[in-house]
Amino acid sequence: MPTKTPRKKQARSGLNIPLLRGLCETPGIPGREERVRELIRREVGALFDSVYTDSMGSLICTRKPTVASAGRTAPTRVLIAAHMDEIGFYVRHIDEKGFLWVNPAGGFDTRNLFSRRVLVCTADGDYQGVMNPGGKPIHIASAEDRKKVPEVEEFFVDLGMNPDAVQKKIRIGDTVVMNEPFFEQPEKVVSKALDNRVACYVAIEAVRKIAGARTKGMQHAAEIIVVFTVQEEVGLRGATTAANAVGADIGIGLDTTLACDTPGVPENQRVTRHGDGVAIMLQDSSMIADHRLVDELCSVADKNRIPHQRCILPRGGQDGAAIQRSGPGARTAAVVCGTRYIHTVTESIHKGDLQATVDLLAAWIPTVA
Numbered sequence: 001m002p003t004k005t006p007r008k009k010q011a012r013s014g015l016n017i018p019l020l021r022g023l024c025e026t027p028g029i030p031g032r033e034e035r036v037r038e039l040i041r042r043e044v045g046a047l048f049d050s051v052y053t054d055s056m057g058s059l060i061c062t063r064k065p066t067v068a069s070a071g072r073t074a075p076t077r078v079l080i081a082a083h084m085d086e087i088g089f090y091v092r093h094i095d096e097k098g099f100l101w102v103n104p105a106g107g108f109d110t111r112n113l114f115s116r117r118v119l120v121c122t123a124d125g126d127y128q129g130v131m132n133p134g135g136k137p138i139h140i141a142s143a144e145d146r147k148k149v150p151e152v153e154e155f156f157v158d159l160g161m162n163p164d165a166v167q168k169k170i171r172i173g174d175t176v177v178m179n180e181p182f183f184e185q186p187e188k189v190v191s192k193a194l195d196n197r198v199a200c201y202v203a204i205e206a207v208r209k210i211a212g213a214r215t216k217g218m219q220h221a222a223e224i225i226v227v228f229t230v231q232e233e234v235g236l237r238g239a240t241t242a243a244n245a246v247g248a249d250i251g252i253g254l255d256t257t258l259a260c261d262t263p264g265v266p267e268n269q270r271v272t273r274h275g276d277g278v279a280i281m282l283q284d285s286s287m288i289a290d291h292r293l294v295d296e297l298c299s300v301a302d303k304n305r306i307p308h309q310r311c312i313l314p315r316g317g318q319d320g321a322a323i324q325r326s327g328p329g330a331r332t333a334a335v336v337c338g339t340r341y342i343h344t345v346t347e348s349i350h351k352g353d354l355q356a357t358v359d360l361l362a363a364w365i366p367t368v369a
């Protein structure tokens with residue numbers, strides 16, 4: 001007999017799985033994050049003193065200090081950035097047979113793009129399609145054909161609709177996202193777009209933890225500004241303008257990172273390991289973290305017995321870099337969650353690492369003087 005979703009298990013993990021599922025399954029490619037933003041706006045209303053959308057589309061949420069800061073005239077401003085966008089495509093051409101040709105928004109490995117279910121999002125509704133590269137099925141492909149890795153421009157979407165209907169319903173600039181369901185495994189969650197809805201989830205749940213607590217330990221002297229940013233996957237664009245507007249003293253880039261503790265990757269290139277806890281990034285190709293801030297985060301983790309690991313990502317960046325270089329600069333670190341099979345529809349995150357990421361952020365915020 002097929003087992004139903006184990007409700008008890010979800011409760012035991014302490015994770016808000018329905019929220020994470022909703023975040024992951026909501027489409028939002030760079031520049032079209034509005035559905036994700038609305039979901040987040042509904043979720044965070046009571047947690048912040050002010051919530052507004054800036055002109056690029058980032059959602060800027062401010063929580064005022066709950067206690068006075070000792071010896072400071074103005075509170076320390078902490079900016080925590082979590083990008084809302086997921087990699088996807090824009091429709092760039094509709095041909096006379098009704099096939100859609102696409103332009104990527106974000107970095108795709110085309111080896112992961114074969115035979116994908118996709119959702120084409122339009123002003124009048126969403127349509128299910130399939131994505132494949134132009135070419136022959138195995139029965140009639142030559143040995144040479146089979147070795148070829150197609151370029152992203154060679155992929156097209158078939159909507160299973162007559163060409164006239166396609167012309168009427170789809171416009172250039174409509175968006176295409178992967179369409180795969182979120183699911184749970186005993187220790188993991190698997191989905192498309194865990195990069196970076198997982199960080200949106202972490203920011204919401206960490207602030208919820210702080211806002212819900214009546215204990216003295218959860219009071220905070222710093223002003224907390226959580227920005228759910230747009231267009232990270234195409235170059236930290238939303239974080240750049242938001243960070244300049246906010247003018248933070250301290251920045252945290254919340255994101256996913258690689259967990260290549262899987263077959264085919266040398267041990268010394270794994271970056272992080274699933275199950276070892278939240279990861280604190282020392283360096284990636286976009287920024288070098290403030291080493292004092294890294295030490296502060298690690299000591300908060302130690303003190304609260306939160307499993308954590310230090311990591312370095314040789315290639316790749318995150319929104320923290322935009323905060324670090326905004327205005328006169330900010331002390332910045334990146335708090336990241338190790339993700340297997342990143343930028344595929346089978347992104348996988350360890351539930352314990354996810355909880356540790358929420359716990360570290362919630363434990364660290366009250367320590368900022």
Ligand SMILES: [Zn+2]
Pocket residue numbers: 083195196232255256
């Ligand atoms: Zn990301």
